[in-house]
Amino acid sequence: MKETLKDPISTLAGMPFLDDKFDFGQLLAAVAAVRQVRANELGLDGVAPAQAGTWLDPGRALLVQEDPAPLIPGLALSRDRQADITYVLDDLAETVPAWSPLVRLPVRFLLLDTDDGAISASCRDWPQHILLAKVAFARYRELREQVTHELCHQWLYMIQEVWRLAREGAEQLILPSGTADRTPSEVLGAAHVAAALGRLHRIDPADAAPQIAAGHIRYLIDYGRGCLSLLDGIDDDLTDAGRALVQRLKEAL
Numbered sequence: 039m040k041e042t043l044k045d046p047i048s049t050l051a052g053m054p055f056l057d058d059k060f061d062f063g064q065l066l067a068a069v070a071a072v073r074q075v076r077a078n079e080l081g082l083d084g085v086a087p088a089q090a091g092t093w094l095d096p097g098r099a100l101l102v103q104e105d106p107a108p109l110i111p112g113l114a115l116s117r118d119r120q121a122d123i124t125y126v127l128d129d130l131a132e133t134v135p136a137w138s139p140l141v142r143l144p145v146r147f148l149l150l151d152t153d154d155g156a157i158s159a160s161c162r163d164w165p166q167h168i169l170l171a172k173v174a175f176a177r178y179r180e181l182r183e184q185v186t187h188e189l190c191h192q193w194l195y196m197i198q199e200v201w202r203l204a205r206e207g208a209e210q211l212i213l214p215s216g217t218a219d220r221t222p223s224e225v226l227g228a229a230h231v232a233a234a235l236g237r238l239h240r241i242d243p244a245d246a247a248p249q250i251a252a253g254h255i256r257y258l259i260d261y262g263r264g265c266l267s268l269l270d271g272i273d274d275d276l277t278d279a280g281r282a283l284v285q286r287l288k289e290a291l
Contacts, residue, residue, distance in 0.1 A: 045201070045282035046279055047285070050065055050197075053283065053286050054190070054234075056237065058136035062139050065197065065200070066094060069196045069199050072200060076102040076104075077101065080101075080102060082101060082102070096166035096167060106163035107161060107163045115147055119149065122181060123170075123181070127142070133242045134238065140193060143192060143193070145192060146166060146167050159188075160188045162223075165196070168189070182244060183238075186231075186234060190227070201277070201279035203223045208275035208276075209272050211269075213228055222275055225269055226280065226287070231262075236255050236291070240255060259291055266291065
């Protein structure tokens, strides 16, 4: 499938959270098919081809991950915190109607149980799993931003299940924030988050004062552009698919 499909931008009519005509259905179908093939290779059975969509369940998705990295420590969410997330998802769908199918992606939310200062976390090895720290629930605006942030990662992870974005052995990079040892795909993900959050804050800054919202949008744009400048320096390490995503992000930022 990776060889027969064109780049993700032309195949899917853009990027999730940036393009309202993004073909989420085609991506989900492709991911389900890829996971079905992987399940067959691993000797898993019990799912007919016509039921390949069952691989979009977060729990079943883990079954086809080969040697996944250990999951970041997480705990079950309380009923109140789960309700807070549901409210955020509903609000995002109302604020940007085109995002409705994106925020309805089956995701398992967990409480991030670490003391390293992280507010949220996810991992490509654990598709459709999002961890949120207690501090993420302190303010609605923070929770909305972290949920959107991690959902962007989940959709990009799925794109990566169908398309390789960088070549093996690609140079590791340092994000503009100072975080080191990031792959080109992770830098792409950071730029994608910046572009999506910038769009969200332009549509609805939530409870931020206008000058605060404008400053935050400027920060996001500058951060996203900083990520893209890093990728310009390693263009040969990107695949055609990766370069197509970079170009779309340059247009968005």
